[in-house]
Amino acid sequence: MLEDGVHLVDKLFTGEKWISKGRFVVENGLISSVEEGFSQDTDVACRHHSLLVPTFLDLQIYGAHGKLLAEYPCKDSLYMLHDYCRAGNAEYFVAAVATNTWEVCCRCIDAVRDYWKSGGRGCLGLHMEGPWISIAKRGAHTIENVRE
Numbered sequence: 001m002l003e004d005g006v007h008l009v010d011k012l013f014t015g016e017k018w019i020s021k022g023r024f025v026v027e028n029g030l031i032s033s034v035e036e037g038f039s040q041d042t043d044v045a046c047r048h049h050s051l052l053v054p055t056f057l058d059l060q061i062y063g064a065h066g067k068l069l070a071e072y073p074c075k076d077s078l079y080m081l082h083d084y085c086r087a088g089n090a091e092y093f094v095a096a097v098a099t100n101t102w103e104v105c106c107r108c109i110d111a112v113r114d115y116w117k118s119g120g121r122g123c124l125g126l127h128m129e130g131p132w133i134s135i136a137k138r139g140a141h142t143i144e145n146v147r148e
Helices: 076-085 102-117
Strands: 004-015 018-027 031-037 046-052 057-063 090-097 123-128
Touching: 057 076, 057 123, 076 090, 076 102, 076 123, 090 102, 102 123
Parallel strands: 004 046, 057 090, 090 123
Antiparallel strands: 004 018, 018 031
């Protein structure tokens, strides 16, 4: 997370165009403005970066490296997920578990909690596909695990 204040950057990608020698302002942890050009002799206290680009989010990922979270509901699976996502340039992810038994759902929740407590980064939460879904529109979800 970027600190509040003025930031100078040698190269910045806005999502639409590259800016050389850019300046941006962070307020309350969010970028509030981006400008082209900066002067090294500014009298404002600044932080200097060489490169700034947006990151990707994976909003629904079930597992990585041959381990589905539902099959291996532990923090180690989430560390693997984070490594996998970062290799694909996604800094953040939401782990997912398809409709499953109540025990598996609870173990996945505990795995995310353990991951966060152990300092795990990048995981924004857990996406639970069901078990509260329409039986008529359940698709590939197992009927025995769907709840009203």
